[in-house]
Amino acid sequence: MKLNFEIRPIFSALLRSKTGAILVALQVAISLAILANAVYIVQLRMEVVSRPSGVAEENDLFSINVSNRKPAEHAEQIATQKHDEAIIRGVSGVQDVTRVSQTPLSWSGSSTGVSLDRKQAATSSSVSMYVVSQSVMKLWGLKLADGRDFNQGEFREIDANTSKDFPDVVIITKATAEKLFPGQASVVGKNIYFGSGDDAKETRIIGVLDRLQTHGAQIGAKGEISVVLPTRMSNDPYSKYSVRAEPGQRDRVMKDVEVTLRKASATPLIINMRSMENDRTRRYRADNGLAWMLIAVCVLLLLVTASGIVGISSLWVTQRRKHIGVRRALGARRIDILRYFITENFMITTFGIACGVALAIGLNQLLVSKLELTKLPIAYLLGASVIFWILGIIAVVGPAARAASISPATATRST
Amino acid sequence: MFRYYFLLGIRSLRRNPALTALMVLTLAVGVAASISTLTILHVMSGDPIPQKSDRLFMPLMDNGPLKGYTPGEQPNDIQMSYRDAINHLSAKFGERRAALYGILMAIEPARKDLPAIESEGVATNKDFFAMFDTPFVHGQAWTENDDTKAADVVVLGNKLAEKLYGKTNPVGQYLTMIGHQFQIVGVLAPWEPSPRFYRFAGRNATFGEQEDFFIPLASAIRHEITHAGGMGCTGDTEPGWQGRLNSECTWITFWFELKTASLRQELQSYLDNYAADQRKLGRYMRQAKNKLFNVMEWMEETKVVGNDNKLSAWLAFGFLMLCLVNTVGLLLAKFSVRASEVGVRRALGASRKEIFNQFLIESSVIGLAGGVAGLILAFGALALIAMQSKQLTVVAHMDWQMLTITFVMSVTAAIVAGLFPTWRACQVTPAIQLKSQ
Numbered sequence: 001m002k003l004n005f006e007i008r009p010i011f012s013a014l015l016r017s018k019t020g021a022i023l024v025a026l027q028v029a030i031s032l033a034i035l036a037n038a039v040y041i042v043q044l045r046m047e048v049v050s051r052p053s054g055v056a057e058e059n060d061l062f063s064i065n066v067s068n069r070k071p072a073e074h075a076e077q078i079a080t081q082k083h084d085e086a087i088i089r090g091v092s093g094v095q096d097v098t099r100v101s102q103t104p105l106s107w108s109g110s111s112t113g114v115s116l117d118r119k120q121a122a123t124s125s126s127v128s129m130y131v132v133s134q135s136v137m138k139l140w141g142l143k144l145a146d147g148r149d150f151n152q153g154e155f156r157e158i159d160a161n162t163s164k165d166f167p168d169v170v171i172i173t174k175a176t177a178e179k180l181f182p183g184q185a186s187v188v189g190k191n192i193y194f195g196s197g198d199d200a201k202e203t204r205i206i207g208v209l210d211r212l213q214t215h216g217a218q219i220g221a222k223g224e225i226s227v228v229l230p231t232r233m234s235n236d237p238y239s240k241y242s243v244r245a246e247p248g249q250r251d252r253v254m255k256d257v258e259v260t261l262r263k264a265s266a267t268p269l270i271i272n273m274r275s276m277e278n279d280r281t282r283r284y285r286a287d288n289g290l291a292w293m294l295i296a297v298c299v300l301l302l303l304v305t306a307s308g309i310v311g312i313s314s315l316w317v318t319q320r321r322k323h324i325g326v327r328r329a330l331g332a333r334r335i336d337i338l339r340y341f342i343t344e345n346f347m348i349t350t351f352g353i354a355c356g357v358a359l360a361i362g363l364n365q366l367l368v369s370k371l372e373l374t375k376l377p378i379a380y381l382l383g384a385s386v387i388f389w390i391l392g393i394i395a396v397v398g399p400a401a402r403a404a405s406i407s408p409a410t411a412t413r414s415t
Numbered sequence: 416m417f418r419y420y421f422l423l424g425i426r427s428l429r430r431n432p433a434l435t436a437l438m439v440l441t442l443a444v445g446v447a448a449s450i451s452t453l454t455i456l457h458v459m460s461g462d463p464i465p466q467k468s469d470r471l472f473m474p475l476m477d478n479g480p481l482k483g484y485t486p487g488e489q490p491n492d493i494q495m496s497y498r499d500a501i502n503h504l505s506a507k508f509g510e511r512r513a514a515l516y517g518i519l520m521a522i523e524p525a526r527k528d529l530p531a532i533e534s535e536g537v538a539t540n541k542d543f544f545a546m547f548d549t550p551f552v553h554g555q556a557w558t559e560n561d562d563t564k565a566a567d568v569v570v571l572g573n574k575l576a577e578k579l580y581g582k583t584n585p586v587g588q589y590l591t592m593i594g595h596q597f598q599i600v601g602v603l604a605p606w607e608p609s610p611r612f613y614r615f616a617g618r619n620a621t622f623g624e625q626e627d628f629f630i631p632l633a634s635a636i637r638h639e640i641t642h643a644g645g646m647g648c649t650g651d652t653e654p655g656w657q658g659r660l661n662s663e664c665t666w667i668t669f670w671f672e673l674k675t676a677s678l679r680q681e682l683q684s685y686l687d688n689y690a691a692d693q694r695k696l697g698r699y700m701r702q703a704k705n706k707l708f709n710v711m712e713w714m715e716e717t718k719v720v721g722n723d724n725k726l727s728a729w730l731a732f733g734f735l736m737l738c739l740v741n742t743v744g745l746l747l748a749k750f751s752v753r754a755s756e757v758g759v760r761r762a763l764g765a766s767r768k769e770i771f772n773q774f775l776i777e778s779s780v781i782g783l784a785g786g787v788a789g790l791i792l793a794f795g796a797l798a799l800i801a802m803q804s805k806q807l808t809v810v811a812h813m814d815w816q817m818l819t820i821t822f823v824m825s826v827t828a829a830i831v832a833g834l835f836p837t838w839r840a841c842q843v844t845p846a847i848q849l850k851s852q
Contacts, residue, residue: 019747019839020744020747023740023743023744023747024744026740027737027740027741027744030733030736030737030740031737033733034730034733034734034737037730038730041726067519067521067533068521068523068531068533068593068594070594071594160654161654161655161656162654162655163654164654268523268530268531269531270521270531270532270533272533286721286723289800290723290726290727293727294730297448297730297731297734300444300448300734301734301737304441304444304445304737304738304741305737305741307437307441307741307745308740308741308744308745311434311437311741311744311745311748312744312747312748314748315744315747315748315751315752318748318751318752319751363733367726370725371722371725371726372722
């Protein structure tokens with residue numbers, strides 16, 4: 001085609017005035033390097049944010065923390081807990097309520113070490129511990145992958161201050177099973193030990209949950225290493241009630257529950273309530289914030305680069321008025337002029353993209369070594385390259401069209 | 416001449432409005448991005464207590480059990496056990512010592528119109544106030560006697576005091592906390608070291624609001640008030656409060672203040688001796704290295720400035736670089752159409768230096784305009800960031816230092832960007848320019 005024929009003269013012309021070309025190529029290179037990495041980071045963050053917690057219909061759930069009760073003995077505390085549950089359950093619009101030690105994504109709770117036998121000196125894994133006073137399968141909409149739920153008889157009542165008692169059975173998540181027993185098909189019926197050494201507490205796994213994120217919802221497999229223990233505890237430093245409201249009624253139910261609890265108490269209570277939606281927003285605020293900042297930077301990058309290309313191309317069109325006039329007078333058609341500018345820009349952009357890909361890999365290496373990022377997949381480099389090719393063409397079309405519209409007569413006259 | 420060129424520069428802003436606006440905007444956006452990220456980084460990594468940050472030391476000693484330990488392993492937690500804290504307090508090494516832990520307490524205001532509230536505060540000993548130079552509006556710290564007697568006294572933070580008592584001086588009054596009467600001995604003036612370095616509770620809590628109250632450590636222990644932060648437990652723990660106090664569980668932050676930074680070595684040998692003594696009792700069997708951190712080292716160790724903040728700052732600077740390259744191109748375009756003007760001036764006797772000055776001043780005018788616009792944008796960006804969460808509100812504010820840096824940065828950026836186009840403009844040969852007119 002004729003296009004092949006044109007590349008050489010354009011290239012020679014470019015070599016004669018390198019400054020502008022280098023500036024454009026440099027802009028493309030820098031933007032591509034930043035864009036590819038930024039989009040990759042956004043993608044990583046979005047993956048983290050969109051992980052399911054394992055809890056169904058999160059928006060109907062909320063938790064209540066009640067404090068400033070009168071100091072009381074074990075039995076009285078347990079009775080108060082049951083009484084609170086009954087009061088909350090009595091509020092219209094409440095579907096289910098259970099006393100739990102922690103809720104997923106809430107950033108508040110406790111982890112403990114688990115090992116596979118008593119002799120094992122070091123603990124095998126740190127697990128996030130959900131201590132629940134009744135089954136939470138229905139409350140949280142959890143799915144069992146294997147085994148069964150707790151029986152009523154398996155729930156204990158323990159005083160955390162005086163007793164070293166511990167439940168006999170435990171339900172763990174798939175991720176926990178994989179961590180403790182890598183590669184084993186079924187772990188139901190196996191024993192695990194809480195703590196280490198002679199005092200470690202033996203418990204039997206009776207069920208495996210599909211998924212239940214920890215209270216911290218950390219990144220990676222760690223975020224799902226949790227266990228559920230059937231116990232109602234007194235003198236528990238971490239405690240709350242997890243409540244499920246009828247669909248769409250959460251906010252009203254939250255207000256009603258607070259008012260009802262206050263009315264029923266002799267002492268002025270301190271009540272902290274958080275919806276699970278709030279917990280989720282707070283957990284991922286930093287990730288979302290960073291993602292949005294990066295997206296804003298990317299958009300600005302593209303705008304700035306495009307404006308740079310438009311600026312330099314316009315400069316060239318002005319500078320080359322006379323040349324264009326001469327070419328037109330010698331028989332070049334408008335399309336030829338248009339093609340000249342577009343081809344020229346395409347060559348510069350391609351050069352910039354080549355440099356940009358190298359720069360992007362370099363920048364990624366730096367981020368990998370300094371900020372614990374993972375390696376940039378090639379797809380992102382390809383995608384970014386395509387974006388800049390298209391951007392380059394779009395940006396140059398305007399000035400090129402202006403160049404093509406220069407009439408040979410006026411352009412050559414003013415000399 | 417400077418003034419004349421300056422005026423010429425301002426006039427020339429109008430000559431090519433679209434191009435100029437683009438340049439100013441590009442520069443403004445670049446400057447705003449780097450300034451807002453830099454401000455956050457600056458506030459986060461600033462020295463919270465410059466007058467003595469090199470004399471305050473945080474010890475890090477590994478009291479974990481030998482069982483399951485591989486030498487060289489990191490300690491399980493960065494805090495201290497209650498036993499060690501008490502031992503260090505009574506050993507009285509150094510100028511001052513402070514042991515502290517975060518607590519939550521229910522407060523019942525005397526005013527009946529206010530509901531009971533749960534407040535976050537700190538349990539510590541009297542040295543804390545002098546050690547961290549906390550400013551008092553009313554009263555003062557409690558006495559050593561209060562520490563030993565585990566007295567129910569409280570120092571209120573500025574915000575809580577204002578909420579409960581307005582502007583009046585509450586010193587001497589009693590406040591009901593967890594059902595007990597605590598006597599108010601002092602009220603702090605607003606005191607928000609940023610970062611809140613003295614108490615590490617995860618990075619997100621490092622830039623929080625001021626503490627609501629302070630009570631003696633001994634009093635908090637007597638009332639069995641549990642910690643509001645994290646706790647690390649290795650080894651076996653007996654149940655109950657006394658079990659926790661006797662255990663190797665770590666939940667207390669400890670600071671030493673020395674007379675001079677050069678006494679660090681003495682503190683180091685004190686800690687080494689302490690660990691050796693405790694080894695006779697069967698503790699500290701790991702024989703790990705006892706570490707010491709001053710305030711800035713501690714902030715580095717605990718990664719107060721997160722990776723995300725560094726990433727943002729780096730990207731913003733990459734972006735500023737792009738904006739600069741862009742400005743170079745646009746300035747080149749702007750100046751190149753004025754070759755004939757340069758030709759005439761040169762022919763009329765202006766030296767290259769004069770032309771250079773003129774065009775450089777013109778670039779600076781653009782830089783100035785970009786700086787002003789960038790500043791406005793940066794304020795907007797910071798306000799947006801502050802809206803994200805309460806913690807960021809403390810961080811995302813601009814001080815005079817940053818304001819000056821913004822200006823210097825944008826003008827410098829514009830001058831740097833202007834150097835090459837200006838040099839090119841100076842290369843115009845008057846004869847050829849005049850001939851082609």
